[in-house]
Amino acid sequence: MMSREQNDRITRVGPADPAGRLLRRYWQPVALLEEFDGQQSSARPVKAVRLLGEDFVLFRDEAGAWGLLDRDCPHRGADLAYGRREDGGLRCPFHGWLFDVTGRCLDTPAEPAGSRLCERIRQRALPVREAAGALWAWPGEGEPPPFPALDCFVAPDSHVFAFKGLWECNWLQSLEVGIDPAHASFLHRFFEDEVPGEQSYGRQFRSASGESELPMTRLLREHARPEISVEPTARGLQLLALRRIDPHTTHLRLTQHLFPQAFAIPLSEDMTIVQYHVPVDDHSNYWFAFFTSFGDAIDKERMRGQRLALHQMPDYRPRVGRANQYGFDAQEQVRQTFTGMGHDINVHDQWACESQGRIQDRTREHLGTTDRAIIAARRLLLKAIDALERDPASPLPGLDAGALAEPGPPTVDAIGPGGDIDALRSFALSLDARRRAVARHREQPA
């Protein structure tokens, strides 16, 4: 249990809030590139973006450069998201003031000829970069850090797929579901098993565990008390969850917490996911998932199609949610699924997070042994927030040269032998190293 002050301290994201200040030290994904590729309703490369409780306009100028500017025109505050894209920038429709991607004012055409007003005007502009199928912004002061060498940033474009979705709750509780290995045995429990190896969207837990003949659904159902170990890494925390099937057989799931707001999980033998939870404001967040394949190129059209069908444009708001009770069906809950909310595990996770309230009241919670990664992650967060308050130049997790250069992160879902947790961790890491060593995209020029 924590105090209200502590809960506010780790959840609230405004520019003056402690967690908000910390998050602004890290690159944030702000949009998918596909939002501008012409398939969406509005291909015009100008879009309002709300990030960390602040409003911006994201646009691409005629030369192809991206800018992210404060959304209110510095003249009299009109909305630049309705701006005209012309003459090397974005022009406010109110009086024609024109801004380039760096926030420089290029023109104030209603002012008298020879006016030098422009020279004194500067709109705040955040640095923007394309990476892993998304646009990323740096909301911090000074020089942005380099991108980390995570799989999704170093693999060729053909092997990376990005998607996003809006959840109506605080970013931290959304992150915390990703570092909670025990919930899968309950929240994602299905009473009937599928044929191993059969894959369909949203049923990752039914088929993730390579090599095994044991249906994942049965494994999770019958082994509901995982042993969980949590270790610090340069980037956050490494989690290993063990489910002992018999003395010689263990199910292993190795996942990562990537400070401050992402986690990495295995999707299949060939694919890993890094998922960021990006605050829109205190009360909602986007998950941005970055899928990286170690095997064949990704069939992005298929993956996008499956996901687009479940989301409403232009906000990527899930079609199933609070407004329609997450599709809850009492009969289904009796006969088929633990939740009664269908077979899409993303909907289950969304319900778990959103039903905690817009900001979970952590003064009323009671944590157990399975929450040890959540406890460790909150400690890291509080520690970093404290350090930053004491000294703005404090080193922060994941941002030193060693952490940024580290490849990975390792993620594994597999059946292994018996043994103690250290031996099984080594075994899991060796499996991850093996798939990296033979990754097909490594053979191709990036």
Ligand SMILES: [Fe+2]
């Ligand atoms: Fe889940």
